[in-house]
Amino acid sequence: MTLFRQIYALLFGLFLLTITSLAYIQITQTQRFLTKQMHSEINNASHSLGLMLTPVLEAGDNSAADTLVNVIFEGGYYQQIKLTWLVDGTQQLWVHPMQVNEVPQWFIDLGIFHTIKKETVITSGWLQLAKLEITAHPGLAYNELWQIISNTVILFAVLFLIAILLARLGLTWILRPLNQLSQHAEKIALRQFGPELPTPKTRELKHLVIAFNNMSTQLKQVFNSLDSEVSELRNKNLVDQVSNLPNRQYMVSRLTSWLSEPSSGALFLAKFGWLEEVHRKYGYQVRDETIRLLAEKLHHHLDDISPSVVTRIAAYEFAFIVGDQEHEQLTKYLQTLIRTVNQEVTKAGGKPNENFAIGIAERTPQSTVSEILSQADNALQRATMTHRVFTWFENNNKQIFSREQWRKHLTHAIENKQFHFKWQPVLLTTNNEICQREIYCQLHIEGNTVPAGQFMTYVELLSIGTILDRCLIESLNDKHIFDKNFEPVAINLTIESIASYDFHQWLKQFLRNHSHPERICFEIPETCVYNDLSACKHLCHIIRDCGAHFGIDHFGRQFGSMNYLQHLHPSYVKLDQSFAHIEDNYNNNELCRALVNVAKGLDIQVIVTGVQTKAVIEQFEKLRLDAYQGFIMPPVAIDEDNH
Incomplete structure (x- = not known):
C-alpha cells in the first residue's frame, strides 16, 4: 500500500471513529431525554386522571368514568389504560395498537425503549375507590428518535464526503514532493536522469529532496563520464587525428562485420599522391x-549518394566501404568521389584526374576480408601502373538475377510465404544455457538455396522491407515457431519497417492479439537509432507496452553518444561483430570494457556476437558479458533442431 493510501486510510478511520462516537452520544442522550419525557407525561396523566375520576367513582357512574378516560386516552399517546373498581372488581380497559408510522419495524424491534407503566390508587379520604x-x-x-438518527446520518454523510474530498486534495498537495520523488526514483532506476526536483517548503521533505537531487546529479555524472570515456577511447584508438576519419584498425574491423552480414556493395581503395606533392611544396601543416x-x-558529397564508411588507412591512402548498393549506384558514387577529389586537387594547384588512383572491388557472397582487400589493392595497383583514374577488379561472379527478376521472385515469395527459416x-556465459534464438531466413529459387545476404539488398532497393517483415512475422506465427520453445525468438527488422508508423500500428495489433508476446524480440540496428531516434522511440514504446522485448544490434559500431540507451532502455544490446575480431591489446580491451560498462x-544485458572459438569467449570473460553468439554454434534449420 502506498504512503498516500496509508495516511488516507488513517484519516478515514479517525474521522469515521469521531463521527461514530458523536452519533452514539447524540442517540444515547436523545433516548434518555425521550424516556424521561414519557415518565413525566405518564405521571402527569395519572395525577390528572385520578383527580377527575374521584367524584365519578364516588357516584359509581361507569358511563361518566368511561367518558373521562376516553378524553384523556384519545388526547394522549398511551398504549393502554386499565381502571379497576375496588368495590366490585369491575375492570375497564382502553387499548391502543402498537403501530408507528414512518418508522421501520426493524428499528422498533431493537427494543430501545422499555415498557413504562404507572399504577395509582384513587381514594376518597380513607376509602380506596379504584386502581x-x-x-x-x-x-x-x-x-x-428515528427522525433524529436519519437527519444525523445524512448530515454526517455529507460532512464525511466533504472531509474525504478535502483530505484527498490536501494530502495530494502536501505529498506532492514525495510523489515527484517516487517518480524520479523510478526514472533513476531506469537510468533516466531528468531535471532536478523543486525544493518543497516542508522542512523534512526539503532536506530529503535536496539529498535526492544530489544523488541524482552524481549518478548522472557517473553515466556521462562513462559515455565520455567511450568517446575518448574511440577517438584515441579508432580515429585518425589529422582527418578525424576512422583509421585502418576501424576499417578492418568494420569490413569484417560488413562481410559477415547479408549485404552487397564494394570496397574502394584510393591513393592520393597529390597530397604528397602538397607536403613537399608547403609542409606538413598545409598538408594536414x-x-x-x-x-x-x-562526407558532404558522398553521403548524399549512399551511406558509406570513409577511412584514412595510411598517409595518402583512403578506403571507402559502400554497402547495400548495386553496380549502377556504385558507379554514381565513384563519379562523385572523382569529382570531389578533382575539386580539391584543383584548389591545391594540381591538374584534374592526375596524381591519384582508385581501385574498386565489388563484394560477392563468398568474399572474405583478405580477398576483398587483395582485390581492391590489385585494382588500385593496375590503375596506378596504367595511369588511369580508376579500375574495377574483374570479377567473374555475376549476379544470378537482374533487379526486375529479383522483384518478381521476392514478390512471389512474399505473396505465397515461401521463406524457410533457421x-x-x-548462450549464457555462466552456464551455456540458451537465453534466446535469432531467426535467419532464406529462399529456394529455381532449385537453389538463396541466403538473405543475396536478396536483402534488393529488398531495400525495391522498398519492400515493410511488406517482407510482415510476411516473415506472420509466417513464423503460422508455423508456431514462437511456441516451439520457451526461449524468446529474435527477429531483425528492416530500416524501412523501423521508420514506418503504419508498420508500428500493424505490429501493435499483432502483439496485442498474440498469446505469448514475451517470447518475441525485435532487433534494431544502431545506425537506425542515430538516423531516426523518434521513430525508434515510438516503435520501442509499442513493443515494450505490448509485453515483447527489443534489443540494439551492432552496438558500438557508430561514432556517437550512448545517451540513446537512456531514452530507449532496451532489454539487451549485441556488441558489433568487429569487437570479436579486434586485436587483443590494452586499448581495444579498454574500449570494449567502457562500452560494456555503459550498458x-x-x-542492460550485453551479448557479444561473431564468436567462432572458445578463445574469443575467454578473451571476453573478464568483461562480465552476459551471453555470446556466433558460429561456435551455427544456425540450424528449425525443423532439424532437436531442442
Whole structure:
C-alpha cells in the first residue's frame, strides 16, 4: 500500500471513529431525554386522571368514568389504560395498537425503549375507590428518535464526503514532493536522469529532496563520464587525428562485420599522391589542413549518394566501404568521389584526374576480408601502373538475377510465404544455457538455396522491407515457431519497417492479439537509432507496452553518444561483430570494457556476437558479458533442431 493510501486510510478511520462516537452520544442522550419525557407525561396523566375520576367513582357512574378516560386516552399517546373498581372488581380497559408510522419495524424491534407503566390508587379520604394503571406508548419516542438518527446520518454523510474530498486534495498537495520523488526514483532506476526536483517548503521533505537531487546529479555524472570515456577511447584508438576519419584498425574491423552480414556493395581503395606533392611544396601543416578539408568534402558529397564508411588507412591512402548498393549506384558514387577529389586537387594547384588512383572491388557472397582487400589493392595497383583514374577488379561472379527478376521472385515469395527459416542460439556465459534464438531466413529459387545476404539488398532497393517483415512475422506465427520453445525468438527488422508508423500500428495489433508476446524480440540496428531516434522511440514504446522485448544490434559500431540507451532502455544490446575480431591489446580491451560498462550501468544485458572459438569467449570473460553468439554454434534449420 502506498504512503498516500496509508495516511488516507488513517484519516478515514479517525474521522469515521469521531463521527461514530458523536452519533452514539447524540442517540444515547436523545433516548434518555425521550424516556424521561414519557415518565413525566405518564405521571402527569395519572395525577390528572385520578383527580377527575374521584367524584365519578364516588357516584359509581361507569358511563361518566368511561367518558373521562376516553378524553384523556384519545388526547394522549398511551398504549393502554386499565381502571379497576375496588368495590366490585369491575375492570375497564382502553387499548391502543402498537403501530408507528414512518418508522421501520426493524428499528422498533431493537427494543430501545422499555415498557413504562404507572399504577395509582384513587381514594376518597380513607376509602380506596379504584386502581388506575397507565402504560405509555413508545411510538412517539421511536418516531422522534428515528427522525433524529436519519437527519444525523445524512448530515454526517455529507460532512464525511466533504472531509474525504478535502483530505484527498490536501494530502495530494502536501505529498506532492514525495510523489515527484517516487517518480524520479523510478526514472533513476531506469537510468533516466531528468531535471532536478523543486525544493518543497516542508522542512523534512526539503532536506530529503535536496539529498535526492544530489544523488541524482552524481549518478548522472557517473553515466556521462562513462559515455565520455567511450568517446575518448574511440577517438584515441579508432580515429585518425589529422582527418578525424576512422583509421585502418576501424576499417578492418568494420569490413569484417560488413562481410559477415547479408549485404552487397564494394570496397574502394584510393591513393592520393597529390597530397604528397602538397607536403613537399608547403609542409606538413598545409598538408594536414588539406586532408582535413578533403575529409569534410568527401562526407558532404558522398553521403548524399549512399551511406558509406570513409577511412584514412595510411598517409595518402583512403578506403571507402559502400554497402547495400548495386553496380549502377556504385558507379554514381565513384563519379562523385572523382569529382570531389578533382575539386580539391584543383584548389591545391594540381591538374584534374592526375596524381591519384582508385581501385574498386565489388563484394560477392563468398568474399572474405583478405580477398576483398587483395582485390581492391590489385585494382588500385593496375590503375596506378596504367595511369588511369580508376579500375574495377574483374570479377567473374555475376549476379544470378537482374533487379526486375529479383522483384518478381521476392514478390512471389512474399505473396505465397515461401521463406524457410533457421535459428541460431544465444548462450549464457555462466552456464551455456540458451537465453534466446535469432531467426535467419532464406529462399529456394529455381532449385537453389538463396541466403538473405543475396536478396536483402534488393529488398531495400525495391522498398519492400515493410511488406517482407510482415510476411516473415506472420509466417513464423503460422508455423508456431514462437511456441516451439520457451526461449524468446529474435527477429531483425528492416530500416524501412523501423521508420514506418503504419508498420508500428500493424505490429501493435499483432502483439496485442498474440498469446505469448514475451517470447518475441525485435532487433534494431544502431545506425537506425542515430538516423531516426523518434521513430525508434515510438516503435520501442509499442513493443515494450505490448509485453515483447527489443534489443540494439551492432552496438558500438557508430561514432556517437550512448545517451540513446537512456531514452530507449532496451532489454539487451549485441556488441558489433568487429569487437570479436579486434586485436587483443590494452586499448581495444579498454574500449570494449567502457562500452560494456555503459550498458551494464543501465542494467542492460550485453551479448557479444561473431564468436567462432572458445578463445574469443575467454578473451571476453573478464568483461562480465552476459551471453555470446556466433558460429561456435551455427544456425540450424528449425525443423532439424532437436531442442
